[in-house]
Amino acid sequence: MSEAADAPTSQNPDLHQPTRDELVEALRVRFGGDGAPAFDAVNPTILRQLQHRSVRRFSDRDVTDDQLRAILTAAQAASTSSNQHSWSVIVVRDQARKEQLKPLIGNQPFIDKAPVLLFWIADLHRSAALAERAERPFAGGALLEATLVAFVDAALAAQNATVAAESLGMGITYIGGARNHPEETAAALALPPHTAVAFGMTLGWPSPTDRAKIRPRPLPEIVVHHEQYDADVLPGLDAYAERINAFFAEYGREFDWQTYITEHFADDADFFGRERLREALRDLGLPSD
């Protein structure tokens, strides 16, 4: 049997080698014309990462169990802090459950339209279960360090899932709104103590009518520092604001990024319930001491 016949490759759009034009265009849309990074070290994986966009409009095409297994196995292969595996993921496909969860997690109109809704869980339940069986205390589980490790473990896994999904041609959107009502969301997902939803994610095949574009990013000069942090960021933030405001203007949306940021952080009003996340996590058995 030839290698080609032996290869499980039928769903693989991964082998297109980027041209220089594609690379230059991807960098231009991310960073504009002035000061965009340039490099030669590109391949299909990296080009696809550069072209990432959040997909909020899905086609009717289903995500098969086979594809989902591939994506979530890639997630499991991500690094995990000190062999702790402090994360889980919950796959929601049931339409009634999606509709039940939607108002709890930000109520964005695309949430129940996605074939798959994923909940990435900061998860100390398994470690707590081992401690309980061994009749040992679980004092370390109350530390902010433990909670942060669980959120970071969940994020590493989720980003691996993102890369895997996009390598197959699918699209995703992260849903921070999944932290808006932590206790109610935990109850709907039957979460045990010592776990909480870190964030949600919609997954599916992009609709041909999806017009979401790749979003601009700040220039590397204010994000990537060399040897030490260079705190002189305001000129770079002004340049970014121009590009991101122009980006939204193209959709006909008036947007002032700097006002959006300053008003977001000015008080609790723009946190949609997440201003009480510390208290909610404590109630769920994930204190941040």
Next chain:
Amino acid sequence: MSEAADAPTSQNPDLHQPTRDELVEALRVRFGGDGAPAFDAVNPTILRQLQHRSVRRFSDRDVTDDQLRAILTAAQAASTSSNQHSWSVIVVRDQARKEQLKPLIGNQPFIDKAPVLLFWIADLHRSAALAERAERPFAGGALLEATLVAFVDAALAAQNATVAAESLGMGITYIGGARNHPEETAAALALPPHTAVAFGMTLGWPSPTDRAKIRPRPLPEIVVHHEQYDADVLPGLDAYAERINAFFAEYGREFDWQTYITEHFADDADFFGRERLREALRDLGLPSD
């Protein structure tokens, strides 16, 4: 000019199409023979994710500026919460600085041997700078939600960098020890207020003498849940303990994973300074209220 001549592909090992044997072997080493996931939806990106291992022994080959730009631009293309871009990265190449930082971040012997040491920063400095210029309060920056978003943003970017680096043939290791001495590490990196090191990372080309193997993972049945969380995890944890203990025994290391987990969480003693992370982050202007 042909597409091939036009393509920036010289450093690209990305085009090898996985065979079924490679896929089956990757899943076997991760999950053992019983209960390992099986799927057809594989491609070069996904196979490489499955084959991820932490690399702690590097060859003399340098990481070029061009390659590093590619890796960190891929990092910048990751999703970021609500257009906030609450992360940065610091590239440390200077040997004296690596040696200065090493005892602060866990003192593992490979840290100063890596050609590149990266510090992934949970970063609210840019948002705080905008607030200060606009003479607006920064009350939201004191919330646990804001700190968690910054850590998650840093993690998504770092995992994209990991995937990009591995797609070029390099290897990485995450360094949670970079949280052991937050204030001293921040001072060494000249971090401004409202920032902290989320974690470190070594980056380089694997040494031909590196013998690190792909590490086992728990079976999906206790990590991947369907519709709701299934809290019955102890049988799966027993099965995982057998495999991970056998894995370390192959290196001649006696390891009892369950005791390691229960003793880690039993008290503060095994947190290497990170038991005071909440206080340290508050000192650095990242409270968790």
